[in-house]
Amino acid sequence: MPDNFPRFYSMNQEFNKTMVQEFILIAFSGLQQLQLLLFFLVLIAYIICVTGNITIIVLVRIEPLLQTPMYFFISTFSVLEIMFVTVTIPKLLDNLISGNKRITFIECFTQMFIFNSLGATECYLLLVMAFDRDLAINSPLRYSAIMRKDICTQLAVAPWIVGLSLSSLTLIYTAQLKFCGPNQINHFICDVAPLQNLSCSDPSMSKLNTIMVAILAIIFPVLIIIAFYVHIINAILKIKGNKSKQKAFSTCSSHLIVTSLFFGAALVVYIRPTGSQNDKFLALIYMVLTPLLNPFIYTLKNSDVKMAITHLVLKKIHLFCDL
Template sequence: MASSLGRMGLVYYKTDYTNRTVVKEFILIAFSELHHLQVFLSVFILLSYIICVTGNIIIIILIKIDPLLYTPMYLFISAFAVLEIIFVTVTLPNLLDNLISGNNSMSVLGCFTQMYVFNGLGITECYLLAVMAFDRDLAINNPLHYSSIMKKKLCFTLAVVPWIVGFTISFLTTLFTARLNFCGPNQINHFFCDVGPLQTLACSDLFVSKVAVFLSAVFSIVLSFIIIIAFYIHIIITISKIKSVDGKKKAFSTCSSHLTVASLFFGTTIIVYATPIDTQFDKFLALIYTVLTPLLNPFIYTLRNKDVKSAVRRSRVLIARILT
């Protein structure tokens, strides 16, 4: 009995008061049911990870070496690029290991650590996107005082606060989830340790944990989304008052990239985390905001951004001069 449970990732405890099994590791099912797509998924995720990390590193380097990009907007974009690199690194290497080698087990400590970091980064991204919306709103609605308001100290504070808020909220959510009793089964129907699938495996009452997760979703995803919507309503009202068509296009072009990224990210996270219904499709939706959205973000910020494209051309000229 004890040996078979051990192979299943469970430990059998017998005391004077109770006999029970306790989970010592979790098994990530991931996409094991899609046998015929394992190779395709492995190649797609590997290429997505490489492109995402490389693309964001290029953005960070461009912003670092080009003096014309030393502005608050690009400070936030570089902070967002760093966040994206860490965000995909938390989940995708483990998923690749699962798909390629079949290593689908994760210790309890490793599972909750991954959940804490992933959720912390996700909430950080929500509020960093809100900060970027505030920056665009201030630039469009108060351009004369923008430089005097968005000084280096304020920019640094606005870039750091989302990290503090994100990992504080994630700590509380992780704490309430970790206090649940997990006595089996230990198979998580997901490709990473996420709070919803973990809760379904708990043997104890979920009320407090469910309330904590719901409040976390409200104060992170929903609240930041409402803040972004409010800023963009203000931006749209201001742009609508501009008489020239070229003026309207120029004003909106400064925030189109951010609006696209925010729409992609919140479109899926609200469905997965801010709705009370858990579905079997959550892990497929999670692929969008853990793989597809980070993959597209570098292209959105380069292909749709004139300043970044100009910086790329200037860097090419500089490199050519150095080589010749």
């Protein structure tokens, strides 16, 4: 046996003791008895969010009235919303009801990667949707020729490529950090800032990368979306007749509200990645409340969707009456 074996064994044993193998998601442990109430509220929100978005997807799929580029992007956004909440909320529900706060190292980083990928993808899909509305209002005669099915598919895929690429950068820089303990994350998900705060190595490069990715994923699309809406509003103001103006703006209002809610919450949470005590409460709004509202915004503010729902309900009533 080599002379240095005891020393090597001792170092290896010390390494295993100090390296974190799992994390503890503290979530909302401080709320104590209110955790059960929060569980039911989050569960109801999750069910409504998933049901509402599935309804939009089905409607767009089966109703000829909604088979246009705008509703194709809305249904794609609904798919993303379902995935977005499913990555985070079931783990939160398990944490609240069973007290199972443990998450393995691999599971933690996998959740972080998927969650950040979906978030960045949504940002760029909202940008694509703004481009679609700008083109429809400013170039109505060329709209059908430009927004062909293959172009719409490419525009829907592009945000995924951007989202996965940006999230990969965050994963690489965060995974290079060393975690020696403590392993308690003051959050209900594995997010970048709380993990950086637990690192026993210098997280400055990882934090710089987080800021750069946040600028590319949030600030950059926001600025372009604002530019598109300035262009859209200028075009609407030039339209003669209040009815025509109202009709033109109504095609953008749902997207504008959803974009404002989504980016407003994202800016608060991610442009200042400090990992403060309030981050998990802000994130709860961003990850639960905003996705919950989106299906209602697209149905209540959109006459085409309401008409499609009415048509579908009447069709089902007629089928039932004929039996």
